[in-house]
Amino acid sequence: MSNICHERKRSKNNVIIERRSVERDNQWGKRNSTGVVIASSMSFENISYGTDEKIILDDISLNVEPGEVLCLLGPSGSGKTTLLRIAAGLIDDATGSVKIDGRAVADEKTFIPPDKRGVGLVFQDYALFPHLTILQNVEFGLTALSRGEAKTQALSVLSRVGLEDRASQYPHVLSGGEQQRVALARALAPRPGILLMDEPFSGLDSRLRDSIREQTIELLRETRSTAIIVTHDAEEALRVGDHVALIQDGKLVQYGEAKDLYYRPKNLFAAGFFSEINVIPSTTSNGTAKTVFGNCDCDSSLPTVCCVAIRLTDINVKPYENGVQGQVGRIAVRRFIGTSELLEINVENLDEPLSVRIKAGELPDDAALVLLSVDLELMMVFPAP
Secondary structure, eight states, X not given: OHHHHHHHHHXXXXXXXXXXXXXXXXXXXXXXXXXXXXXXXXXXXXXXXXXXXXXXXXXXXXXXXXXXXXXXXXXXTSSHHHHXXXXXXSOOOOEEEEEETTEEEESSSOBOOGGGTTEEEEOTTOOOOTTSOHHHHHHTTOTTSOHHHHHHHHHHHHHHTTXXXXXXXXXXXXXXXXXXXXXXXXXXXXXXXXXXEESTTTTSOHHHHHHHHHHHHHHHHHHTOEEEXXXXXXXXXXXXXXXXEEEETTEEEEEEOHHHHHHSOSSHHHHHHHSOEEEEEEEEXXXXXXXXXXXXXXXXXXXXXXXXXXXXXXXXXXXXXXXOOSEEEEXXXXXXXXXXXXXXXXXXXXXXXXXXXXXXXXXXXXXXEXXXXXXXXXXXXXXXX
16 A cells, blocks of 8 residues: 555656646647537546555556446445546546546646546536526536527537526526436536546436436437446446446456346356345356256366355246256245345255245245246356355
8 A cells, every 4th residue: 555655646746747737738728619529538547546544446447438438336435436536637646547539638747637628527416506597507617608609508408408498597496307407418518528427316216317317328329428427326337338347445346348247247246236146155066066956067267165146036936846846945035025026935955045036926925835946057156255
């Protein structure tokens, strides 16, 4: 940790020297006044950041292509918001390099201030100015345009988010979903090359969240904007991200398309983050893992003592019948949760009951003994935790 802190302090001194010359470089100060978004790329190279007590980010490298939506996913405290703040220029003493369209905006010698990077920001709490009207909030970042041009552009963006008729009102009279759309409009109005969004949907109720999220993604696709979205919701990341970067304790665990992370998780943490799983003990031999449901193929390099992860929805449950093949289990707990039911099932040779999710009404109400089976190809084998 001491090495990281030392490098960061030394880098900060260099940054201050360089900043004075960079701010005179008006190439970074130019605003996009064209009628379309010119999407930019962004890259993070070996980004590290921390305090004397804790490493917050540890050597993260990522690339975001023009027009792509990248989701930074992870539990609270994993470092994803810190990485977004570094991208925005709100943190100036991280080590490593941040580049936009291949040009460094932050490294050992360079620091481009936030207002010169051509990025838009949407904060978790929307950060609207309560004393300004909706129109004035959206006009706020259009300083490079005349008053008339700024008003025209702001009204155009408000129209795209369906709020042109609320332009003269103030934020406090709007619903949470409407405020979120105003924040999005304000960020998009200057037509930034990259849009950075910090958990923009987390403050909305579940039904509103789905509709606002779909509207937002539709608008991003329509404007062909590059976007980096921070979220702790795995389903949200799967739904909106072209690529997903899963972060745990400041480290990049896995990066790729949503399907790759879901179906081919690299470790037990990744498997459990994207879906509810059962973890059962197992042993391996010659590329085969042994389980109560049968033997499944696995990586031959895995240690002898390992574990098998099985999604709750991948376990098939049928009423018990004599002579029918399957692993016998006894239902211990059964909970109705609307369209599905959650079962806790005791199975011989397993110390913990299995959790299973089935379609509501799939089993008779009086079922006690059941037969369980699993498609062996759906089992995921990892080293024992």
